[in-house]
Amino acid sequence: MSFLLLLLCISALIPVAEQKPLCLITAPNIVHVGVDETVSVQVHGATNPVNVDLFFEDQINRRKVSSEVHLSLNEGNKYQGIVKLKVDPELIKNLEKAKRHRSPYVSLVAQSTDLFEKKYEKGEFILGSMKKANILLSTRKGYIFIQTDKPIYTPNEIVKFRIFTLDDYMRPTEETIKISIFNSKGLLVYNIWKNTNQIIQQYLTIPDVAQ
Structure with a gap:
């Protein structure tokens, strides 16, 4: 199975003392409704425990379509972990019943104040401590x-x-x-x-x- 590699990093312009650790997240390039998908997280350059929350959300409506899974990365697990995420068929059906346009993609969302900076544009807050990547969603399985x-x-x-x-x-x-x-x-x-x-x-x- 082919995999989508997501390298999530912080700008090198930030002073070294304030730099966040580098994070590598891997996930399938296609996710299937109702199927447990494997997502792995590796953190490099961390000296303290790192907490990450992962979930899938609809690309357009930005509504969660999976449960949220928490990962705690530390020296004990060598700052790496693997979780299972599943797009919930019922949550997808609810979007369709509400006659909301559903994208053929879902977003894999990683939230962490330990890894990602909040983003501002013209002095206004636009994005929390998170990174997203769009992945093709398939309703077929097996x-x-x-x-x-x-x-x-x-x-x-x-x-x-x-x-x-x-x-x-x-x-x-x-x-x-x-x-x-x-x-x-x-x-x-x-x-x-x-x-x-x-x-x-x-x-x-x-x-x-x-x-």
């Missing part, structure tokens, strides 16, 4: 693989098929899926919901209506 014993069937033939469901890391996962079969004219001849329990192996006789 993979489905279908195997059949032959490519073409005729009415009343027995179809042997297997269905595998995998998560985003290609690991077997249990899912509830809908199996639908259509004939050459687009008519639905079979339709059922099944729990995969990681794999479905089944036999099916094609009905005469498939003619």
Whole structure:
């Protein structure tokens, strides 16, 4: 899986005595709704404990779409840590129900007074002690693989098929899926919901209506 690297640093113009530590945050370049995503934080040049809060927010509405996770980095953990962040499907649905325009991106937000300076523009406060990076959001999760014993069937033939469901890391996962079969004219001849329990192996006789 490819990763998006975010180097969060402070301007070199700040006097050395006031410089903040350097921080490197890594996260996936695509996050999926309802999937735990791995985010890591490394701090360089720190001499005191560093506290960081991480969460996802909608890029346009700036509303949180995940829980907020706290990291405390210190000598004991070598100033590095890993957390899991998940875009909450219900929070995404709430944005859609409110008829708010939802961006195809979410922002990964890192908040820390130990790492980031407050920003001012023309003497006015514009941004708190945080850094943001936009990441593409996908509503799809995992993979489905279908195997059949032959490519073409005729009415009343027995179809042997297997269905595998995998998560985003290609690991077997249990899912509830809908199996639908259509004939050459687009008519639905079979339709059922099944729990995969990681794999479905089944036999099916094609009905005469498939003619």
